[in-house]
Amino acid sequence: MSTSFQQHxxxxxxxxxxxxxSAILELVRRTPGLTRADIASQAQLTKATVGAGVQSLLKQGxxxxxxxxxxxxxxxxxxxxxxxxxxxxxxxxxxxxxLRLVACTLSGQRLxxxxxxxxPTTPEATAELLAGLLRQLMAAPKVADRxxxxxxxxLPGPVAPxxxxxxxxxNLGWRDVRFLDLLxxxxxxxxxxxxxxxxxxxxxxxxxYFRTGTIPDSLVxxxxxTGIGSGMVEGTHPPLISRGLQGLAGExxxxxLQPGGLYCHCGNRGCAExxxxxxxxxxxxxxxxxxxxxxxxxxxxxDEGVQRTLRRAGExxxxxxxxxxxxQNPSEIVLGGSLVQxxxxxxxxxxxxxxxxxxxxxxxxxxVPLRVIEDATFIAARGAAAQVLASVIHGPSDLL
Amino acid sequence: MSTSFQQHxxxxxxxxxxxxxSAILELVRRTPGLTRADIASQAQLTKATVGAGVQSLLKQGxxxxxxxxxxxxxxxxxxxxxxxxxxxxxxxxxxxxxLRLVACTLSGQRLxxxxxxxxPTTPEATAELLAGLLRQLMAAPKVADRxxxxxxxxLPGPVAPxxxxxxxxxNLGWRDVRFLDLLxxxxxxxxxxxxxxxxxxxxxxxxxYFRTGTIPDSLVxxxxxTGIGSGMVEGTHPPLISRGLQGLAGExxxxxLQPGGLYCHCGNRGCAExxxxxxxxxxxxxxxxxxxxxxxxxxxxxDEGVQRTLRRAGExxxxxxxxxxxxQNPSEIVLGGSLVQxxxxxxxxxxxxxxxxxxxxxxxxxxVPLRVIEDATFIAARGAAAQVLASVIHGPSDLL
DNA sequence: AGGTGTTTGTTCAATCTTTTTACTTAGTGG
DNA sequence: CCACTAAGTAAAAAGATTGAACAAACACCT
Numbered sequence: 001m002s003t004s005f006q007q008h009x010x011x012x013x014x015x016x017x018x019x020x021x022s023a024i025l026e027l028v029r030r031t032p033g034l035t036r037a038d039i040a041s042q043a044q045l046t047k048a049t050v051g052a053g054v055q056s057l058l059k060q061g062x063x064x065x066x067x068x069x070x071x072x073x074x075x076x077x078x079x080x081x082x083x084x085x086x087x088x089x090x091x092x093x094x095x096x097x098x099l100r101l102v103a104c105t106l107s108g109q110r111l112x113x114x115x116x117x118x119x120p121t122t123p124e125a126t127a128e129l130l131a132g133l134l135r136q137l138m139a140a141p142k143v144a145d146r147x148x149x150x151x152x153x154x155l156p157g158p159v160a161p162x163x164x165x166x167x168x169x170x171n172l173g174w175r176d177v178r179f180l181d182l183l184x185x186x187x188x189x190x191x192x193x194x195x196x197x198x199x200x201x202x203x204x205x206x207x208x209y210f211r212t213g214t215i216p217d218s219l220v221x222x223x224x225x226t227g228i229g230s231g232m233v234e235g236t237h238p239p240l241i242s243r244g245l246q247g248l249a250g251e252x253x254x255x256x257l258q259p260g261g262l263y264c265h266c267g268n269r270g271c272a273e274x275x276x277x278x279x280x281x282x283x284x285x286x287x288x289x290x291x292x293x294x295x296x297x298x299x300x301x302x303d304e305g306v307q308r309t310l311r312r313a314g315e316x317x318x319x320x321x322x323x324x325x326x327x328q329n330p331s332e333i334v335l336g337g338s339l340v341q342x343x344x345x346x347x348x349x350x351x352x353x354x355x356x357x358x359x360x361x362x363x364x365x366x367x368v369p370l371r372v373i374e375d376a377t378f379i380a381a382r383g384a385a386a387q388v389l390a391s392v393i394h395g396p397s398d399l400l
Numbered sequence: 401m402s403t404s405f406q407q408h409x410x411x412x413x414x415x416x417x418x419x420x421x422s423a424i425l426e427l428v429r430r431t432p433g434l435t436r437a438d439i440a441s442q443a444q445l446t447k448a449t450v451g452a453g454v455q456s457l458l459k460q461g462x463x464x465x466x467x468x469x470x471x472x473x474x475x476x477x478x479x480x481x482x483x484x485x486x487x488x489x490x491x492x493x494x495x496x497x498x499l500r501l502v503a504c505t506l507s508g509q510r511l512x513x514x515x516x517x518x519x520p521t522t523p524e525a526t527a528e529l530l531a532g533l534l535r536q537l538m539a540a541p542k543v544a545d546r547x548x549x550x551x552x553x554x555l556p557g558p559v560a561p562x563x564x565x566x567x568x569x570x571n572l573g574w575r576d577v578r579f580l581d582l583l584x585x586x587x588x589x590x591x592x593x594x595x596x597x598x599x600x601x602x603x604x605x606x607x608x609y610f611r612t613g614t615i616p617d618s619l620v621x622x623x624x625x626t627g628i629g630s631g632m633v634e635g636t637h638p639p640l641i642s643r644g645l646q647g648l649a650g651e652x653x654x655x656x657l658q659p660g661g662l663y664c665h666c667g668n669r670g671c672a673e674x675x676x677x678x679x680x681x682x683x684x685x686x687x688x689x690x691x692x693x694x695x696x697x698x699x700x701x702x703d704e705g706v707q708r709t710l711r712r713a714g715e716x717x718x719x720x721x722x723x724x725x726x727x728q729n730p731s732e733i734v735l736g737g738s739l740v741q742x743x744x745x746x747x748x749x750x751x752x753x754x755x756x757x758x759x760x761x762x763x764x765x766x767x768v769p770l771r772v773i774e775d776a777t778f779i780a781a782r783g784a785a786a787q788v789l790a791s792v793i794h795g796p797s798d799l800l
Numbered sequence: 801a802g803g804t805g806t807t808t809g810t811t812c813a814a815t816c817t818t819t820t821t822a823c824t825t826a827g828t829g830g
Numbered sequence: 831c832c833a834c835t836a837a838g839t840a841a842a843a844a845g846a847t848t849g850a851a852c853a854a855a856c857a858c859c860t
Contacts, residue, residue: 009423009637010443012818013845016416020847023409037808043410046848051809068855074807075855158762161617167762175763217561217645230727234642237409242634244729245617246762254761255723257659259715267760268722315659322668323655327630327727329644360667361654362558362567362646363575412847413816420818437837446819451838468826474836475826 035077152384206383318353435477606783718753
């Protein structure tokens with residue numbers, strides 16, 4: 001399901017209390033170690049309100065008290081932190097070549113994780129396998145004694161906004177799969193939040209949501225793997241994921257970069273994926289489906305043919321990044337996915353093109369932060385867990 | 401200034417009351433003729449709360465009571481409408497070839513408007529001229545007796561988010577202009593809301609905000625004129641404009657459609673604007689700056705050379721629309737700007753390409769609504785007025 | 801050591817808004 | 831003409847934030 005927090009058009013007093021408590025929790029999440037007095041000034045609430053809110057959050061296991069801060073002439077304040085021991089969230093990613101699962105704390109710390117290689121199969125079989133692995137994860141020592149807030153699943157394709165329906169997963173051969181419905185029967189506990197989303201959306205959300213300190217206004221995660229997709233989160237309290245009417249937002253792999261170019265599996269011509277993607281690299285370099293693309297290429301990175309192919313793909317990736325810059329202009333871009341492991345031969349041309357052209361219009365020197373994630377294995381799964389947490393904090397749950 | 405409604409992290413009781421009253425006003429705005437009982441059920445408020453809220457909104461001139469509805473077995477409810485006589489908003493667009501001004505009611509009805517042709521000049525001279533025209537507009541009979549909520553100005557270039565600064569207007573030759581600061585000294589009344597935004601953003605906002613009935617979740621306005629830009633609004637209560645880190649969101653004219661293509665005025669190669677834009681059409685067909693592009697082309701639409709040029713430009717426009725579809729997937733696309741007046745020779749190839757390819761990925765038959773605005777003259781100016789209204793309803797103003 | 805000043809956090813009555821409940825109003829239909 | 835239904839209003843009740851007073855904890859000065 002898409003984590004759509006209904007915009008509370010109206011509110012009663014209970015809603016107001018919830019709002020303020022979730023604001024307190026968010027502040028401590030973003031800035032660990034805050035005191036009640038800090039919260040009061042930053043949230044523009046009175047000491048009394050903050051005191052009451054903090055007390056109930058402590059009692060329910062959301063916050064924990066830390067050490068006394070250094071005095072600045074008066075009574076020192078007591079630091080507040082997320083209670084990392086009471087709750088846990090589960091996140092999973094169904095990838096084209098495997099399942100990835102994580103359990104993590106409120107701050108996003110990994111408690112346990114698992115990577116299960118897998119060749120694509122039916123949704124039903126995948127769901128059953130994933131359910132078994134989730135049960136194992138829940139039984140892990142660090143996880144079992146925590147209260148589980150819910151499960152989030154990230155999937156490699158567009159998800160219908162507002163309902164838990166995977167519209168399409170081209171690289172799995174799936175279409176119109178209600179994955180959560182397949183998962184539920186195989187799991188004992190049905191309580192808590194259950195949601196599913198596109199993997200790039202989940203990853204983007206997690207990268208923004210688990211950050212502390214000052215956080216960017218918006219963030220785009222570009223996932224370069226078998227296909228190419230992106231996810232965008234915007235705003236705060238809570239960050240909102242752009243999904244679009246049909247869940248097609250972020251399908252940048254099918255933006256046209258070369259009108260009249262090569263045919264794409266979608267039937268159109270010149271899609272970005274025909275220039276840069278796992279499957280186009282396989283096609284260009286003759287690497288079979290049953291072989292790992294990365295494993296096949298890493299030893300051959302010095303080959304001139306491989307270098308040339310990767311450079312061309314990298315230039316297309318750079319164009320894609322620049323087009324995102326001029327379409328959504330995110331405050332930060334994060335680049336992940338399996339292709340990142342190919343390193344400089346692919347990434348250098350991309351980053352160089354982006355850097356060279358991002359400031360042409362305005363003529364400024366301000367650089368948009370672009371971060372490359374070396375090991376993106378659990379990023380999407382962790383992001384799905386983040387969505388679970390956000391859903392509890394900002395959604396209709398009665399746990400808070 | 402960008403209409404950024406600070407996300408109210410927290411709230412007191414006064415905030416709650418405001419929230420509920422603005423929700424009532426929004427409901428009546430979207431569905432004129434609602435009764436108090438309808439509002440209560442739709443907004444999940446009690447009859448008493450709605451009654452009190454409506455009463456104060458009536459007293460302050462936001463709402464007016466209409467006729468009695470037909471009884472359905474009990475006491476008939478009284479219809480509520482926006483009070484179209486008490487308030488007014490002003491909107492203006494600074495275009496490359498002229499100034500456009502409107503004054504409108506709460507529902508977006510035009511009370512008065514003015515179009516002033518103009519050749520590009522300095523920001524200072526433009527501001528002084530615009531101020532004079534605004535004063536005239538405020539003195540118009542239908543406008544003068546209303547309370548003016550504020551002024552919004554739409555500008556042809558990226559506007560810095562969070563501050564009233566036009567970063568760049570390439571076709572005016574302006575850079576880093578604080579236009580509101582230039583405008584203020586020439587206007588007598590400084591109260592109310594003052595804001596400025598990119599013209600495509602304003603247009604998109606207005607198209608969504610003034611709509612009644614069921615409204616789309618998101619909307620993209622594509623403005624095809626001397627340059628090509630787009631604006632996106634998303635969500636409701638209130639609709640949010642995506643501006644991006646530097647105000648570059650929607651600069652789709654500078655997305656690359658043809659790597660290694662023609663040089664663009666931005667210095668990069670293959671930008672969409674090199675394929676479809678007022679300036680690229682002038683260049684391709686040899687039409688001078690001092691001549692109206694539309695007036696020059698309309699008589700020559702049957703020329704084979706013109707047809708071919710427009711068809712190619714239209715195909716690029718279609719690609720641009722498809723790329724938007726696969727990047728943001730808006731619930732509705734609105735196409736405006738002066739180039740729309742060129743009609744079928746330009747638009748048919750664009751719409752055909754978009755229609756032929758928009759469903760390739762999902763394989764559905766659902767069509768994204770795409771509306772072409774025949775006369776987009778006052779769309780952006782009216783949108784800026786809409787932003788003023790939204791800023792009063794959802795912002796920190798104390799008028800509501 | 802002890803007093804003073806400063807800041808943190810809590811307690812409690814006051815205030816304000818929504819809700820609940822009862823009641824009035826206004827029309828339909830037998 | 832009278833029951834019946836639904837819309838809207840006016841009271842008391844419930845619940846949340848606020849403001850002021852108070853207690854706690856530490857630094858600094860004498």
